[in-house]
Amino acid sequence: MTLADRAHAMLREALDLYRDSPRATNWLRHHVDRLAEPLRVAVAGQPEAGKSTLVNSLVGEEIAPLSVEGGRQILTWYRGGMNPRAQVYPVQAPPRDVPAARMGGRLHIDLEGWRSDQLDRVIVDWPARTLRGLTLIDTPGIDSSEVGSRISLDADAVLYLMRQPHSTDVGFLQSLQDHPIAREAPVNSIVVLSRADEVGGGRIDALTSAKQLARRYRTDVGLTGLCQNAIAVSGLLAHAGRTLTEEEMVSLGVLAQAPRRQLETAMVSADRFVGDGVPLRLDSRVRLALLERFGMFGIRLVTTLIRQGFTTVDALSAELVTRSGLAELRESIRQCFTDRHDVLKARSALLALEVVLRMEPRPAARRLVSALEALVVSAHDFRELRLLAALHGGRTTLPDPLADEARRLVGGVGTALPARLGFEREASGHELHDAVSDALRRWQEQAENHALGTGQRRAARVVVRSCEGMVAQLTRI
Amino acid sequence: MGEHGTLVRVRTQPWLSVLDDTIAACITHHRTDLAGRLETRRSLLLEPKLRVPVIGELNQGKSQLVNALVNANVCAVGDDVTTITPTTVTHSQKPVAALVADVPTSGRRAIGPSNEPTRIPVPVDEVARRALVSTPDVHAEVGLPRELLAAGLVLIDTPALNSTGALRTASTFAALATADAVLMITDATGELCASELDLLKEVTSLCPVVTVVLTKIDIVPRWRKVAERNRARLAAAGLRVKVVPVSASVRLAAAQTGDKQLNEESGFGDLVRTLSQDVLKNGDAIARGATAVLAAQATKELIGPLTTALTEARTGEQGRAQTLYRAAQHRLDELRRRTTRWQTMLSDEVADLISDVEYDLRDRTRKIIRSADEFFDSADPAKTWDDFGEWLREALADTAEVNFAWLVERFQWVAEKIARQVALEEAIPEDVAAEGMLDHVGGLEPPRIEKFTIGQQVFVGLRGSYGGLLMFGLATTIAGMPLINPISLSAGAAFGAKSIWDERSGRLKRRQALAKQTAQRHVDDFFLSYGKASKDTARQVQRKLRDHFQAVVERLQSGIAEQATVAKRAAEAELAERRRRSQEIAAEVDRLAVLHKRIQALVAPAAPRELTA
Ligand SMILES: Nc1nc2c(ncn2[C@@H]2O[C@H](COP(=O)(O)OP(=O)(O)OP(=O)(O)O)[C@@H](O)[C@H]2O)c(=O)[nH]1
Ligand SMILES: Nc1nc2c(ncn2[C@@H]2O[C@H](COP(=O)(O)OP(=O)(O)OP(=O)(O)O)[C@@H](O)[C@H]2O)c(=O)[nH]1
């Protein structure tokens, strides 16, 4: 029985127990359904952190943000679907469809007449590969704690965007763990050091610098245990890269061919770049459009890249997706979220179950309460998550080659067997079997190694358990 | 800039006198801590220098802005958390730099050579790097020959606020506490966020001259919109703060090439103009503003406890003396009320007592007469008279003794009752009861008159209670009373001796009747004389008791009355003291209120002068 199956069974049991409470029944049913739905990932962060831009760059089209008159943004779910469709969920009325269409890689939607306080959320169905098995939630900037609790309620996992560690951000990440079960199954969030191209004021090495910063955040004491990973991403560049057009390529080519000195003076400031005083053979409106698409740093980077030989749309696009950090982010989303889809889903379900048991306690539910506690503490998937978080945050340290291997074996770089066993290519069942037997033997030794501390041996036992799981999986095949 | 940049502050400035008066008030109210703070600030205000901290959240470009303003890389610039300790940039003839270890400020205004900060000179082009790796209790000081600085400007680069490592903000707030003006840095890549607005609100309340500098406009195409939105946000928050958009990178690039046009584009031309207009040429207003903020804070702190004291003095609990006075008066009234009662009580009780005692006496004597009659019904007096005389004497003496004991007992009871009536809670002082009474104990001589004696036992039980003690004291009075004459019943007096014997037996009856008569007369005599004596004694005791209790009451009354007078005097003194104190506090509050008005007038000089008086 997988963790998700067990969570499902427990929800069912609770449904039976609470059949006389309409509120609990409603809630539990909703969560039973939710278990079968795609993973929900909320994109959160302070205002202007770049959330909507990042959603666009992940989807590869211009679908965010949705805003109503007055510019206020609406909480929007982007769900995979065959055809574009949008449903508004008013605060006090049943959901209804609003006109929505896809034109030139953009979402066009009619929200006229709606006020932000009337709308709970909008759900957009959108045909995009990214959204297969993953629902993205674009949230309005968290200036209020309300959005925070909303996110922890709605989402299975969180991409948290921040430009620099601000006390508000840490407060928000902590609030995500403000739940007994959330603490036991700690990490379901990735911190995105967003708008990475602006680090260093848009210096040409901004992205490199941003990557270093992100690396430091991974072990930053303030963020310890609050996120699974920290990745620097420039949503703007990523989006521009993914949606780069031939036309833009031509204009950028013109810029790249301009004499270096002329280009440099033109790029001293955004004002100069779009102003009339520069001797660039490009219409100022075109320059403004390019600037808005790429940003100052982006223009500098792209012209340099073109001069280095990335002269086709495909080549430049791919380079931008990589450099922007988007590729790395997608990989991390796969490792931390989609690969652990079942665990995260089960986690949400157990969280929801705990809420019912806490809000409406009754003697008959006592057995379920202890079963829930036992499951959360003993479930091996949660143990793996806890170990990963501990290794990540430096709460548990292992001597050098061991740390990396432990991380890998418990699924830190992917939960598929080859990833866990360190194969970067397809491997035969035989090879896998040898590798896992070897690992199991060595880690069993570590689990008994008295040169290690108790915490370290406990970590080793979790690794052993992961290896045993893999052996079982292999023999089943 | 030359002459006009030197700030001349004349000693008679109104802000200075307000500040000095505030300091004096702080000292008057024993708030040397406040006074110390104000004095420190006073000396800073008198210096011809204007301290301008450059504050803001992480990575907004604070350090780069200072560098760009003075065209030198004196502050460390970086992509991560960079500035951990303040850097002060002032004017000097030659470029100089030093790392200065801050003096711990725990001691109170101690001045001495040991407290001189240690100062390590460092090369100017290395100060940024060295500050980066120093400890937070060390700050950097840089001197540069710059026109802007020569005019008195002191720029202070500070560690970021609202970032995750909160430890370093202390030095930023310290810089804010002595700021003449503040530059709040926010970059144009985003609008002012909630925490920045909160910070601005706090800062403007501490320091009236605040300018928001919008940096990094070189990388933000839509910076004009951001500036506009920021202005709107500031206005909505009720903050009258200028927003100056700049680009430090453009300024530095312009400086490298000496490009005037580019320099103007960087926005630093505007910023320098703003600084010289709002800060440098505004020294007096700044001093006024700073004084107003500081002095208002201080007076508020002084007035707070005073108003509490005042309300307490006016409406607070009664003083102790007042309470005591009330209690004494109450006791005096109570005593008076009781006094009128005990006298009637005494006479009533004694009247009852006398009639009871008389009744008892009559009852007893009657029984004796009956026995005598029965005796002489058969006995021949001629033969039995002597024996009879003996018996009668004994019977009467017994009667007198029992009856008298009862009288004493009753008086004891009465005395106790009166004592209870007179006595207040604290009872009659021990000495009132004991005084002059125990003296008689030794010399107590019960009357011995013939067979009749007041038995010792009558007095034995008298010592335990107050009433007993009292009666014991009266023992002499009682003992000295003339009780009864000896019964002189000589046979000869009653019957002619010889003749009797010669009478015929027929005469026996007459003899018996005569004996009966004689016995009865004798008993009646006894009844009369003893009864009178007993009554007299009772009256006498009554008088003595009355006098005694009168004295006791008088003494009590005068004691309590004296207490009351003392308490009254104390209460009056207390009241006067309270009145004096509350007047004093009120006057103090008024004085401070006047000072407060003068303080407020500093920042609103348009107000008519009369109001400040
Ligand atoms: N240079 C740069 N600008 C970005 C990037 N991402 C977003 N921006 C800009 O930042 C601003 C805000 O971007 P959004 O994506 O709307 O940010 P958001 O977090 O959704 O903002 P709210 O929903 O208003 O809280 C826009 O002007 C974007 O162009 C980025 O990666 N690089
Ligand atoms: N493009 C551009 N970049 C700037 C500007 N001002 C600062 N920067 C860059 O922004 C980053 C942060 O600058 P700092 O001056 O170190 O910022 P700070 O506010 O002092 O940062 P902390 O001391 O860490 O709080 C650096 O990489 C600077 O190069 C500017 O006007 N334009």
Ligand SMILES: [Mg+2]
């Ligand atoms: Mg948005």
Ligand SMILES: [Mg+2]
């Ligand atoms: Mg700095």
